[in-house]
Every structure is written in C-alpha cells, then in structure tokens.
Amino acid sequence: MAASIHISLKHKSYLREPESTELGRKIISESIKIIDALGFEQFTFKKLAAEIGSTEASVYRYFENKHKLLVYLISWYWAWVDYTVTFQTHNLPDPRQRLNKALEVLVNAGQEDDPNVAYIDERILYRIVVAESSKVYLTKEVDAENKEGYFLEIKKFCRHLAQLVLAVNPDYPYPHALVSTAMEAAHQQLYFASHLPSLTEIKYSQHAVEETIQFLKHLVYSAIDNSK
Amino acid sequence: MAASIHISLKHKSYLREPESTELGRKIISESIKIIDALGFEQFTFKKLAAEIGSTEASVYRYFENKHKLLVYLISWYWAWVDYTVTFQTHNLPDPRQRLNKALEVLVNAGQEDDPNVAYIDERILYRIVVAESSKVYLTKEVDAENKEGYFLEIKKFCRHLAQLVLAVNPDYPYPHALVSTAMEAAHQQLYFASHLPSLTEIKYSQHAVEETIQFLKHLVYSAIDNSK
DNA sequence: CATTTATGATAGTATTACTATTGTAATTAA
C-alpha cells in the first residue's frame, strides 16, 4: 500500500473544505456510499445528514447542492487517477509501456492498491464514476461551471494521456479526441457489460476489466499506429 | 424530402400512444423544445402543460413521468436513425461504402433532409440526444427498464452497425464494443467541441460535423483493418 | 478570557412530482 497522499482540487465546488473537518470527511465518505447504493437521483442531503447523524443545514454549509458535491467527487477521482498514472509510469522508459500502464490504470482504477486516502473508498467511488460522471458536465450550467474551473482535473488528465499518445506517435492527429473517447469508453463498456450486454463483447465477469483493457489498447494503438 | 414515415416503438414507455392524438403530438413536439431550451433537469410536466395550454394531469395520462418521456424521445430517435441508415445504404454495393454512410448519418442525423415526421423537429431532437441520451440508461432502474424493452431501439441500431463492421472484416473481435463506443463518441465529441473544447481536436464551427466524421472513420477503420 | 467558528436544532418556503375527483364535450355503440 502506497503512502498516504493528499489530493487537492484547483476549484471550489465546495463552500467549506471537506477534508479539513471530521464532519466534512464524513460527508464525503458517506455520500459516496449512499450515491452508490441509491443512485445520484435518489440521493438527498437529508438522507446523507440522517446517515451521518447531522442535519441538512450542516451539509449545506459544505456544498451548495448535491450537484456540486458530485463535481467534487468526480474531480477528486480524476486528480487521483492522474496522480496514480504519474506514479505508476514514473520509471517506465518506453512510451508504449507508459501508455499501456496509463490505460490499465484508467480501467482498473479502484481495483488495486493504488495510492489511497483514508476516508475515501476508491472502489466504491469508481462505481460512481462509471455510472454518474457524465452527469457533471451534461447540464445547462456546463459553460458557467467550466469557467469556474470545475473540469480542470478531467482536462488535465486528458492532456496527460494525450501527451503519452503523442510520445508514441507525434503525427497522430486526434490525441485529445482519442483519449477523451477512451476515457468515456472505459467506463461505458464496463457499465454495458453489466447492464446492457448486447452493446458490447465484454462479458460481465472477473475478467471484464482485462477484456476492456484489451479492447481499449487495440482501439487506441490501431488508431495511433495508422497515422503518417 | 423523403416521404412521410411512421416510426413505431417496440415497448411502452408511454401510457397512451402520443402519435394518435392532437394532445399527444403536442406533448412530443413541445417537450422537445422545452428540454432543449431548459435541459432535462429543469423540464417539468407543469411547464410543458402551460406551454401547450393543457394541464399536468392530462400530460400524466400519456407518460408516467418525465423520465419515460425522455426514454420515448431517445428510442424514437434511434429507431429513426436506424431507418435512415437502412434507407441511405440501401443501394450501396460495397461494405465500406455502407459503413461510411452509416457513420455519416450517425454524426449528421438531424442536419439534413432525412425522412421526417411532421410534429417532430429532428434537428432539435438531435441536440437533446447529444446532451441527454445517456441519462436514459444511467439510472438505478436500468435493469428493470431493460427488461421492459426500453433499450431495444438503441440495441437494434448497435447490432445493425456491428453487422456493417463485420461485413468489412468478419475477423474484427469487438464489433459491438466498437460501434457502441462510436455511437457515444459521435455525440460526445460534438458536445465537447462546443462546451469543453480542450477535450477534443474538433473545433466548434460549421465543420464540426465533418471533422467528427473524419475522426470516427479513422478510429473505426483503423481498428477494423488492424485485425487478423 | 473574549470571540470567533462550527455545528445542531428547529422552522419555514417554493417547487416538484405526483394522485384523485368531478364536470363536460365529443365520439362511438346500441
């Protein structure tokens, strides 16, 4: 198990920093469990407050609304994945090895003993990311929230992956489009495997993650190696 | 302009068939406009009823809730795209030509004079599909709704595209995963181009559609042609 | 020791997401 780390976000989707207080950390850890159990639509601050033995009003002192809490969780996740990829590719000399490892982390994140944080269960958070993450930007407020910097972490990770792609082939013309597609596909294919299996060849089993990695690697390298 | 067509769905996301009455058709056409204008979260049956000069209770006789109305709209869209692809590829002899055309329709749908239906504005519906379609299956009810057949249309179109892929190369191992990825990517890349431009090379302009088609064709054919 | 800060307790509001009932005009069936 890696040493304890601290992930800090570049924006303020929160009103008060949740990492800094006991109540704040309970809000994070318990909201992860409830969103996973009920889905984001059925998740309310009232249910959360009841679960942590606090009140709605107290939760509202940390986050303006549940959407901003989701933004926080998803941003935290991308910052954490970015850190994990940096960490895991650190000593790999070959660009292909680095991209391989990055894709493995992208699909596998939350399954292994990556760097972790005590009050966040990355495995459950990963399920939330798979099922709920597109809801953070598929709203009418996307442009305003983008200006506030709410998507800096996902953009940073996208840039990071795109650089790994360009290190393999500097002539590939769509590095960001390719990796943003792969980032979404990683989660979607796992979701399809367990809920809409006729949309994918990936089988819902203990090998789903490996199959998804295989699919993504084939997709990504076929595209990269087929340029110039 | 193609002859008027009738799209009928295989499931009953509705309580009463909206195509069969004046009020039903008004519910469909006006809900498309309001969801596009306000986003799905801000859309309510009360606002819809006010706009069409009816009442909430009357709208509830057609759809149990707004989620099922969205399921109806998105299902209708996929059935319509499937029909359009069938129509447009009908006389093309070469498998690559057919797959090309299918990808063009996928990205372009709603921009051209495809087969249409009087009370549905396909261009506006297309914007809804881009921004809201993943919300139909990213819910806790996905398995129950899948059993009800709510996703038959998207699955059918996925199967259709996968067959076109296999006609090009029968040895490609992930036809469904590839086309479900492409279906999502088509919409996502257009959305990113206009709201999160650093996630893609596609520029928000009158050429965004063409650039997306280029990207997708490169992605799909690289993968297909790199097998066996 | 004074004061700020964090939280809890409680109350209240507007909106949402419905359900139920009733009256009536238009269709359809006998």
Add this chain to the structure above:
DNA sequence: TTAATTACAATAGTAATACTATCATAAATG
C-alpha cells in the same frame, strides 16, 4: 336517437425535495 364511453380540463390536495433563516451552544482560537 339515445346511452355509454373516452378524452380532456379544472381543481384540489399530498409527500418529498431543495433549499433558507434563525438561534443556541460547544469548541477552538487569538
């Protein structure tokens, strides 16, 4: 032609949601 069905509008009402506001108090800080 009349009787029965249906489609819809009008109205009322409920429980839950998504907040906002106020006040008291305990704990931390200066």
